[in-house]
Amino acid sequence: MSSLTRTLITHGFSDLEKSERFLGFRELAELDQAELLAALRVANDPDLAVQSLVRLLSAAPEVYSKLTRTHPESGEVESNEALFRLLGASEALVDFLIRHPEHVDVLDMPSSPEPVAADGAALRSSLLEAVGADPASSMPLATMTGCAARLALRTRYRRHLCELAIRDLCAASPQDVMPLVGAELADLAAAAMEGALAVARAQVAGVFCAEAVARVHLAIIGMGKCGARELNYISDVDVMYVIETAPPGVNDGGRAGEADAVTVGNALAAAISQTIYAPEREPGLWEVDASLRPEGKDGPLVRTLDSYLSYYQRWAHDWEFQALLKARVIAGDAELGERFEEAISPLIWTSSEREGFVTSVQAMRRRVTANIKASEAGRQIKLGKGGLRDVEFTVQLLQLVHAKNDKSLRVKATTGAIAALTKAGFIGRTDAAHLDESYRYLRVLEHRIQLVQLRRTHLMPTAPEQLRALARAVAGPMSLKRPSAQSLLDDWAKVKRRVSTLHERIFYRPILATAAHLSAEDLALATDAARARLAALGYRDTVGAQRHIEALTAGVSRRAALQRQLLPVLLGWLADGVDPDAGLLAFRRVSEALGTSHWYLGMLRDHQAAAERLCHVLSSSRLVTDLLAVSPEATAWFGNDKELVPLSFDVQWAEIQSKMSRHPEPSDAIRLIRLIRQREILRIAIADCSGLLTQDQVCAALSDADRASVLGALLVAEADVYAGEPALTRLLVVAMGRQGGREIGYGSDADVLFVHRAVEGADSGQAQQQARLLVSKLMVMLTQPVRPAIQAERVLSVDADLRPEGKNGPIVRSLDAYKEYYARWSSPWEAQALLRALPLAGSDELATDFVRMVDPVRYPSLLGEAELREIKRIKARMESERLPRGADPARHVKLGRGGLSDVEWLVQLWQLQHAHAHEALRTTATLPALYAACELGLIAAEEAQLLESAWRLAGKIRNANVIWTGKPSDMLPSSRRDLEAVARWCGYEPGQAAAFEEDYLGLTRRARAVFEKHFYG
Structure with a gap:
């Protein structure tokens, strides 16, 4: 290999034989070859540049004088960069100068960056x-x-x-x-x-x-x-x-x-x-x-x-x-x-x-792609997937949909339109930067390819030497390295993938079709006609609604601009809920809290499902709106179903332990534990409102949140008490009632028993005193206000009334005291209450011993006639005495006919009678015990299904009352509006409240008949 060949390779030449031949032409004989090769280094295609130079010098010898120029500042003689760049970039323009040598003075232009x-x-x-x-x-x-x-x-x-x-x-x-x-x-x-x-x-x-x-x-x-x-x-x-x-x-x-x-x-x-x-x-x-x-x-x-x-x-x-x-x-x-x-x-x-405008534009883009020749599909810069047309169609569709009311979007150039759409909030800043950068890159590719022959083409070349030249052209004169053909193809592939992803996400936004149908009148939100439209949608306080709208859309911020465009759509979704006015107020609060957050605007703009879900929940759930007002950042969960999966007990407990290790001060630790519980209730409620959880999953998730909270509070209390004196006892918290059955709802208290056992060698009296102190601190930590206060907190109320002797008995007993009490004095209702006893927090060893102790009590070998009559008497008395004054028994979902109490007492009666002999009945959960009884032939399958339906519907109504009003209630609502809200929560279509009410009353009436047949029969 000659030294010239090696030099040509280092200078970026590809066609070595041809270029060596041109370098030997007489037109270049008078030139210093080293200086010429150094000048040719700036050319995108040195092979083309040297060939074009020979042709140009032959036609216009005056170009010799233009090969160098004097630097205007340093005065040094240097190569004419403009000339050599043109020679290596456009054969067609060199041909023009050859045809018209009178215009070679154009090469005198300074090469300025x-x-x-x-x-x-x-x-x-x-x-x-x-x-x-x-x-x-x-x-x-x-x-x-x-x-x-x-x-x-x-x-x-x-x-x-x-x-x-x-x-x-x-x-x-x-x-x-x-x-x-x-x-x-x-x-x-x-x-x-x-x-x-x-x-x-x-x-x-x-x-x-x-x-x-x-x-x-x-x-x-x-x-x-x-x-x-x-x-x-x-x-x-x-x-x-x-x-x-x-x-x-x-x-x-x-x-x-x-x-x-x-x-x-x-x-x-x-x-x-x-x-x-x-x-x-x-x-x-x-x-x-x-x-x-x-x-x-x-x-x-x-x-x-x-x-x-x-x-x-x-x-x-x-x-x-x-x-x-x-x-x-x-x-x-x-x-x-x-x-x-x-x-x-x-x-x-x-x-x-x-009609169908958006879908027709989307269909046209697909047709353009489908009509590309198969031989060109992989080379198309303009029409192919991830090409220029994807950027242009995306930008143009956004303009056509949103610019009817925002004149700032009426920009003709694509780069300017991207900037306008970004400023108005219709494209996120990161997406816009990628879109703009990719569009510029693709256009430069197109320009440089066309410039060579001045031919109309949008195809990527295939020859390696052409790709190398194009790579240098795209990199520009400031590039510190000579990019390769492969690096060009890699960069192009990356840009295509990025454009294609952005195009698919933005061009096919579902909300575009909805927004496209809005007229200019729909977008005029602050007029008298707008109030009429709000009233037609179902807003009762149209003046108040307009105040909220004006607050949301006032100003020139990206948030205001975007919400001016989206609100007509969002208002319709809010109106689909039960209380649009409350939903709009809640939306305003969330927006004011999060309006500057790019992810929030992006969610409203890009994720129709999330935005629609948010509007539905805000206008249908006071519980969620109250909790979101405190934790507005949780709004992000609406756009990510993975975030709405309830955290397991183990995950919550690990987080609580981590918080406690970093915050040893009891007041700090308990506040963080309660915040975790509140966060999980919000997560569960949003997932529930969004239809992502079954009724059983909601109960289990709420139970896990309560269990983690109680366990955390117990450890904080123990750390506080034991810090000043030796540990004399170990405490166990036992869940009772629906908490023990893991069947709680949003408004459930924590029914518990407190059991302790003195450590070996400790004085029993002192151990009892320390246990009382632990229980007292535990209950205070879970229920009393903390500093700083947790707004809108769903406090976990601890109820120990199911303990022996009820409110008159000691709040905590030793395991031996419980054993003695149940052996000598317990009544049938106390044995019945133990059917749902489930260790919740505390000593594992004590929990095992407690269960072993209560099993013979709650699963007796024989339920005598006297005990049976007592259970029936208590049930009848409870129905007559515990119902609120004036309450309609048919509408009370807990104590009323065919409600929760009827199903649970019947199942518990069977457990007391038969669980000793049949292990399948030994469960704290109602429905598994019901179907175990069905398997034993105690009830027919269709009757069991009827009881399950009534029990589930009653539980749904209790949860719906809390979700809708933010407050617990055991009554089927009488107000039409409240009944409508509860009906929708229970899966009924809008306007079906009367049908829902009739279904519930009929179902519970039949369930009551089954209950009376088996309980009193």
């Missing part, structure tokens, strides 16, 4: 002057026509294109200047159209009379990328033509007929296309494409403004309004073009209200 500055007015003047037209005229008329005009216009255009390409190629960051490059390319295309129109006027005047041509005003409307000022280096320029005849008194004092105007307009449009693109010694610039006009290629080429409006109002398809999104007058009669823009604007921004 400063951003490109576009000047549309200067470009317009330059291209009009190129064809001999006066830029100051209201209707410029060229003095050149035919071949001469085409040659002059195209030459001047490409001269400016060279200037732009040099500034682009020398910019420090291609991605940063991309929007400016696209804007100048669009301005340059608009200037070319203006020049071509001036030529067309002159040519058509030779066919028609000059006066007829002068009477016709023509506005050229740029569409697509040209309209948005984000054009490619080579692309079709999409246009529409609007015509209008001069008003009376102009020119000939008359008004030409529309038919004559259309004839002249068609001739002008045809002449424009010919000037721009017809075959000529200087190649055409790009195709002028009018296919986006009404009716496409089958429709008239030119129309009046009224004709356009008539079409768009009556026959236009959804995609045509999306196309109009970027419509902008680019040439011709500016006043007419502005009137066109103004007239179609309302049609564009209300188009999303059309």
